[in-house]
Amino acid sequence: MSLNIQDVQRIAHLARIEISPTEAEATLSKLSGILGLIEQMQAVDTTGIEPMSHSQDVTQRLREDTVTETNRRKDFQAIAPLVEDGLYLVPKVIE
Amino acid sequence: MAWEVVIGLETHVQLLTKTKQFSGASTAFGAEPNTQACEVSIALPGVLPVLNKQSVECAIKFGLAIEAEIAPRSVFARKNYFYPDLPKGYQISQYELPVVGKGHLTIQVGNEEKTVRITRAHLEEDAGKSVHGAQEGMSGIDLNRAGTPLLEIVTEPDMRSAAEAVAYAKKLHELVQWIGICDGNMQEGSFRCDVNVSVRPKGSDKLGTRREIKNLNSFKFMQQAIEYETQWQIDTLEDGGKIEQATVLFNPDTGETRAMRSKEEANDYRYFPDPDLLPLEVTEADKTRVKAGMPELPEAMKGRFESNFGLSAYDAATLTASRDVADYFVATVNAGAETKPAANWILGAVSAKLNADEKSIAHSPVSAAQLASLLKRISDNTISNNAAKQVFEAMWAGEGEVDSIIEAKGLKQVSDSGAIEAIIDEVLAANTAMVAEFKSGKEKAFNALVGQCMKASKGKANPAQVNELLKKKLSA
Numbered sequence: 012m013s014l015n016i017q018d019v020q021r022i023a024h025l026a027r028i029e030i031s032p033t034e035a036e037a038t039l040s041k042l043s044g045i046l047g048l049i050e051q052m053q054a055v056d057t058t059g060i061e062p063m064s065h066s067q068d069v070t071q072r073l074r075e076d077t078v079t080e081t082n083r084r085k086d087f088q089a090i091a092p093l094v095e096d097g098l099y100l101v102p103k104v105i106e
Numbered sequence: 107m108a109w110e111v112v113i114g115l116e117t118h119v120q121l122l123t124k125t126k127q128f129s130g131a132s133t134a135f136g137a138e139p140n141t142q143a144c145e146v147s148i149a150l151p152g153v154l155p156v157l158n159k160q161s162v163e164c165a166i167k168f169g170l171a172i173e174a175e176i177a178p179r180s181v182f183a184r185k186n187y188f189y190p191d192l193p194k195g196y197q198i199s200q201y202e203l204p205v206v207g208k209g210h211l212t213i214q215v216g217n218e219e220k221t222v223r224i225t226r227a228h229l230e231e232d233a234g235k236s237v238h239g240a241q242e243g244m245s246g247i248d249l250n251r252a253g254t255p256l257l258e259i260v261t262e263p264d265m266r267s268a269a270e271a272v273a274y275a276k277k278l279h280e281l282v283q284w285i286g287i288c289d290g291n292m293q294e295g296s297f298r299c300d301v302n303v304s305v306r307p308k309g310s311d312k313l314g315t316r317r318e319i320k321n322l323n324s325f326k327f328m329q330q331a332i333e334y335e336t337q338w339q340i341d342t343l344e345d346g347g348k349i350e351q352a353t354v355l356f357n358p359d360t361g362e363t364r365a366m367r368s369k370e371e372a373n374d375y376r377y378f379p380d381p382d383l384l385p386l387e388v389t390e391a392d393k394t395r396v397k398a399g400m401p402e403l404p405e406a407m408k409g410r411f412e413s414n415f416g417l418s419a420y421d422a423a424t425l426t427a428s429r430d431v432a433d434y435f436v437a438t439v440n441a442g443a444e445t446k447p448a449a450n451w452i453l454g455a456v457s458a459k460l461n462a463d464e465k466s467i468a469h470s471p472v473s474a475a476q477l478a479s480l481l482k483r484i485s486d487n488t489i490s491n492n493a494a495k496q497v498f499e500a501m502w503a504g505e506g507e508v509d510s511i512i513e514a515k516g517l518k519q520v521s522d523s524g525a526i527e528a529i530i531d532e533v534l535a536a537n538t539a540m541v542a543e544f545k546s547g548k549e550k551a552f553n554a555l556v557g558q559c560m561k562a563s564k565g566k567a568n569p570a571q572v573n574e575l576l577k578k579k580l581s582a
Contacts, residue, residue, distance in 0.1 A: 077124065
């Protein structure tokens, strides 16, 4: 699979990352390099091997359903760019 | 052309947990904005999710209740999209390997039973809320809801009318409350439905292009939205138009559905397994343990009511349509009432009063124990059915217990045959014309005489005894 410049721009848009044409070119070659590595790995015969969803062969530990977090809104909002009445403010989003 | 509508549902059920899916922040409803939004909820860099044990148990309960395959191993995935109420930039969900696989739910539409196939149910987390109009050109973000545990339940496109879709949604709504995994509060958004609607020429087995009606949180709106959307699609196709796949919103004020966002930039969620979470393992032992803590399911209870209590299929289905009604019925029977009269009274007088007063049975002014003691006074002939209705009204109004009301209102039935005979003799003496009519073959006159006897006893004579004794006297 090979990427073109439009793919890169689309991925950037989906992630809301602004990239200049020069950056897009550089990103294209880096992403293509990564895909190249994956292609190499795909050459390995994996018939009969169950895919892993995690690199460690262990399972999820569960947490008891007990409230452990306290209200730290003041601390968190002290480092937010803009807040009002306890809300984080962001540029208006319209559907 | 005759058209057929094809409907599938995706329901988001908020799980009954104290804390969030991946952190120990509280999920209590209605707190001040962002006071229940911890580091994980607001997605500070470097935080890690830890899965809630309780929500996994809820998912297992649901899987057992719909007789589904429960995956021994399921995987969490990141669903990537950009929106300010989703600070991580992705929702943690399950994609290829959901915890609950194929199952089914039986619904009742009119007199027909129908099985709706459930494709899957997966664990995921809710997003925060955007508040508009806080400041010009800005949106306010409240992340209290971010990370709240959800179970998304997806059906096959098995429903063929708005009525079937609503019947499914109601059945599911009762089931999740019955097994105690959701509070069912639709106003607070604990149970929200997305409905996929498409139409096709009747007889065709190819699915039409669907439009998805998002976020319906009332059964009434669901019915209206599906009916409007179905007609809109049929009209569009009959006018030679084409249906474009879209997400639509229902406007309750106009009763119309309207496309929300076009899918030209088709939602590309770029799912991939979340490296922060390990596979979720559910063992046979887990399933056995969870099952042991589950209540008897409505279907099983319905069967038991029919075979053990001799109730009709309809009565058994109505009594088990909600856990509260079923609990009330069982409590009434356990308090010594006979099953059939108990069912009749609960589905009759009790339901009517609850509807009139807009009360739920859990808050009934007449308790199951009180109803049972009332029914006992009918079966031991202390009072007649008619008198029982008066006692019931009085109990509902809070006038006391059964026996004291019977006493206070003088409703005790006269079953002493001597006393009843005396009344009959008086009535016969005073109504010689009627007696003559009866003897000349007019059957109707008999009922009139019974009526006179009941009236003379002020309604207190045992009607069966009056009948019997009167018959004896007239044929003498």
